[in-house]
Amino acid sequence: MNLSSTILSHLEDIERKYDVRVLLAVESGSRARGLFSDESDWDLRFVYVNRLDWYLNVNEGRDVIEEMFDDNIDMVGWELRKTLRLFQKSNPSLMEWLHSPVIYRADEVFLSRMRALEPVYFNPIKTMYHYESLYIKHDKRYLQDSANPLKRFLHYLRGILSCRWLEEHKTMPPVLFSELVQATVEDDSIRQKINELITLKRQTKQNDNLEVDASLVEYAHHLADHFEQTISSYRPDINHSGDSSDLDGLLRDMVMK
Secondary structure (H helix, E strand, C coil), X not given: CCHHHHHHHHHHHHHHHHCEEEXXXXXXXXXXXXXXXXXXXXXXXXXXXXXXXXXXXXXXXXCEEEEEECCCEEEEXXXXXXXXXXXXXXXXXXXXXXXXXXXXXXXXXHHHHHHHHHHHHCCHHHHXXXXXXXXXHXXXXXXXXXCCHHHHHHHHHHHHHHHHHHHHHCCCCCCCHHHHHHHHCCCHHHHHHHHHHHHHHHHCCCCCCCCCCHHHXXXXXXXXXXXXXXXXXXXXXCCCCCCCHXXXXXXXXXXXX
């Protein structure tokens, strides 16, 4: 059985075990970003809907499913109502799921409606703060002490280039790191060096300790300083009016389907 068939089989097992229906299942983490090695786990994330009776109780039930399989496949799923509430708040992790380049399973109606609604609910300010805080501040602080500076640096650079994309486009940045690099790095020599790092990362074991070219570190720090200084003045227009009737309709349609 190949990997895709194994994953689909695990999803079917989850549907039977929890009596749910999977609406979307995608790859997340390093494999979705193209920054994985042979030792990397599979981080699968999914959205599921319960049967109608689950939604008719006074007290809400558990809205997360977590399963770890022996073949290094980690699966985490969010219930649909939880998902739509997070979507309404422009949750960056969920937005990344919707843009994953690796889709294992999808209800096409659900996915197309979510993507159509994204411009209404997407908040570029919140998303930029997410990347600035999680990747730039955090990884910059620990970059020097990291046991794997290559991995840490690529995470750091991903946050920086995501902010650069947001500054220019005000939409969700590409999840696949090579696409993000192609779209945001203008200098040919810098872009080539980054692409070489991506290739090296995919050939490197998790515990290998590799140094990063000093010119790339300087380039990244320069951009990081720019965003740390200017993020407070980043104020693009927000489209959402506060009405969530479109999400209510999507919830009803998926539950009743």
